[in-house]
Amino acid sequence: MSIKRIGILTGGGDCPGLNAVIRAVVRKAVLQHGCTVLGIKQGWLGLTEGDIEELGIDQVSGILPKGGTILKTSRTNPFKSPDGPARVLDNLKKSQIEALITIGGEDTLGVAHKFSQMGVKVVGVPKTIDNDLSCTDYTFGFDTAVSIATDAIDRLHTTAESHDRVMVVEVMGRHAGWIATIAGIAGGADCILIPEVPFSMDEICKLIKKRHGRGKDFSIVVVAEGAKPAEAKDLVIQSPKVDAFGHVRLGGIGYLVGEEIEKRTGIETRVTILGHIQRGGTPTAFDRVLATRFGIAAVDLVMKGEFGKMVALQGNRVIPVDLADAVKALKTVDMGLYDIAKVFFG
16 A cells, blocks of 8 residues: 655754755655655654644745754654653554654654654654764755854954964764864864864863964864863763753863863963854755755655665765664764864864
8 A cells, every 4th residue: 555644753953954855755745646744843742742734835835945944843752751652653643644754863763763663664864963873974964064164163263363362163063073073174273173082182282382383373173062181081061951862961162172272371262162053044055955865765765665764875876774774873983084184283
């Protein structure tokens, strides 16, 4: 029996390109296959509470260039509640949703994988600005975040040079420093600190002093929010509160690094934390196209009956991979790429 009713949800942190996926799914499913697409509000929360409405062509018209998600999102884990999974299954049945397209990162897709094991017909779409999902070369939203971070670094260069300052730029990256590495290389950073490589403040200050010793009176240091000193046991956090997936809210490592640099070198240092600016606004052309390709491919998998899969970009091809493999381990920064970045340190 062919699939005629498809549910779609966006979970976890928002990022540019989500609306492009939603638009592609609706247009492909409705116009080419005569399906009904049901939009689930607030990610897994909407499926737990039954907050579901039909999405037609009119609802997705004009949303391609818009950031965020028209379906809203949340960090909800239905498996944290004793009756959560049963409520999700009940609402799927009540809404007559035959297949579910879930757009999210490791947490959202991890939940999708669990429901897939329980018999739900699920297809995943990889979304994370951190670019840390396995089995795909890129996730949409990452290119936009890198472009925003690179632009910020470019702007900070001019003010750093004008005042002979060190500028520390904190970017997103909880477990993986992809944004910091790529934006740092593109922006000509003099030092890049990432979660994969514990750093030494002594070494950072030595690099900065070396630059100043050869006549460079300013420096740019890019640091991922999940980076930490080699001697530290814990990450720097904004709050000890955890979300539904056990994550604390990171932020502040930039200030720690900035304070130490100024104290140890005597050079005036300023800190900029980009935070949610990296998530917001218009997606780049690359992210719009990648998100569109992912949306189309997800519907194709539904129509073929290939469930328990995630669409992924490998090379220039969008292919299906097992959800289990995609969420099994995070994709961390290629150390060969980081070695390239290190050539320009100091």
